[in-house]
Amino acid sequence: MPAPTIWLAPLRGVTLAPFRRLLAERFGGVDAALAPFAALGSSEKVPARIFADAAASLGGPLPTVPQVIGRDPAALRAAGRVLRDLGFERMDLNCGCPWKFVARKGRGSGLPEDADAFARMLEAGCEAMPGGFSIKVRLGYRTPDTLAARADLINSFPLRCVAVHPRTGAQMYGGAADLDAFAAVLPLLRAPVVYNGDIASPADAARVLARFPSLAGIMVGRGLCARPGLAAEIRGAPPAPREAVAAFARDLAAEYAAALCGPAPLLGRLKELWGYLHRSFEEGDDGLRRIQRAADPDALFSAVEALTGRPARP
Numbered sequence: 401m402p403a404p405t406i407w408l409a410p411l412r413g414v415t416l417a418p419f420r421r422l423l424a425e426r427f428g429g430v431d432a433a434l435a436p437f438a439a440l441g442s443s444e445k446v447p448a449r450i451f452a453d454a455a456a457s458l459g460g461p462l463p464t465v466p467q468v469i470g471r472d473p474a475a476l477r478a479a480g481r482v483l484r485d486l487g488f489e490r491m492d493l494n495c496g497c498p499w500k501f502v503a504r505k506g507r508g509s510g511l512p513e514d515a516d517a518f519a520r521m522l523e524a525g526c527e528a529m530p531g532g533f534s535i536k537v538r539l540g541y542r543t544p545d546t547l548a549a550r551a552d553l554i555n556s557f558p559l560r561c562v563a564v565h566p567r568t569g570a571q572m573y574g575g576a577a578d579l580d581a582f583a584a585v586l587p588l589l590r591a592p593v594v595y596n597g598d599i600a601s602p603a604d605a606a607r608v609l610a611r612f613p614s615l616a617g618i619m620v621g622r623g624l625c626a627r628p629g630l631a632a633e634i635r636g637a638p639p640a641p642r643e644a645v646a647a648f649a650r651d652l653a654a655e656y657a658a659a660l661c662g663p664a665p666l667l668g669r670l671k672e673l674w675g676y677l678h679r680s681f682e683e684g685d686d687g688l689r690r691i692q693r694a695a696d697p698d699a700l701f702s703a704v705e706a707l708t709g710r711p712a713r714p
């Protein structure tokens with residue numbers, strides 16, 4: 401049996417193109433990534449620039465699938481055309497975003513709650529990206545039974561894969577991923593299924609893969625942001641040295657400093673990154689407090705150097 405695919409899950413503001421490229425180059429072990437979502441409106445005019453982040457990974461070391469969020473089938477068809485023109489053969493629809501203001505508008509984890517709207521989007525996506533359309537879903541928005549109730553509908557479309565994060569939208573990221581609910585829904589889905597949620601160590605991955613041998617893959621988000629060598633470790637490599645993690649962060653900071661305008665966006669981007677990456681270091685919790693208090697990038701770099709003992713300035 402081929403080894404299951406290891407996906408990098410999308411984290412908006414964190415798993416951006418430079419992160420994806422450096423992750424693959426420095427640590428390996430990851431087969432593919434979903435890009436953070438690009439939002440579609442209700443217009444058929446979909447500008448190619450909303451896919452700039454995903455497009456920056458075309459031809460790079462980590463194959464990246466663009467993701468969209470929305471509920472308008474015409475906009476989804478237009479997005480498919482734009483993506484094919486850019487050279488993509490795959491497109492993913494976000495059916496899992498938990499934020500209230502998104503879900504209440506019937507987008508993200510709110511979309512599968514409306515069976516008709518969901519069906520129209522599945523149809524449009526499969527037509528727009530033949531053979532390459534996938535979805536990322538939760539168990540439901542308020543209750544954990546929506547996905548199971550939509551299984552027949554999902555099975556009536558030729559999806560490339562379905563990534564399942566077994567929480568409800570209302571749960572956000574609280575509590576634990578519900579592996580028993582996942583076990584109940586897995587046999588109902590005909591498309592290849594990718595498991596996503598709370599994989600933070602090689603042991604977590606081994607447990608999921610042993611319990612669900614039919615999985616097409618696992619998708620790891622926060623775990624890989626906290627421990628960039630995790631995918632390689634899942635494949636049997638030793639833990640990445642701390643120096644490699646510190647160098648990864650420094651080189652990422654250099655790319656962000658070159659791409660972002662001014663200190664405030666850079667500070668925000670790096671605080672978000674270190675919100676996860678501090679876990680790679682023993683004194684991580686104390687170090688994070690200092691990092692989060694930094695008023696400018698220089699103070700942040702000093703806090704990072706105190707935590708890692710390595711140069712942090714780009």
Ligand SMILES: Cc1cc2nc3c(=O)[nH]c(=O)nc-3n(C[C@H](O)[C@H](O)[C@H](O)COP(=O)(O)O)c2cc1C
Pocket residue numbers: 409410411412413435436437467494496497536565596597598599619620621622623
């Ligand atoms: C800050 C943040 C941003 C996220 N952005 C996206 C996104 O753009 N698209 C998406 O499908 N999921 C998004 N997610 C959800 C993750 O992809 C993933 O499903 C979730 O974190 C659970 O997996 P994990 O436990 O491996 O992190 C985001 C999660 C977080 C915490």
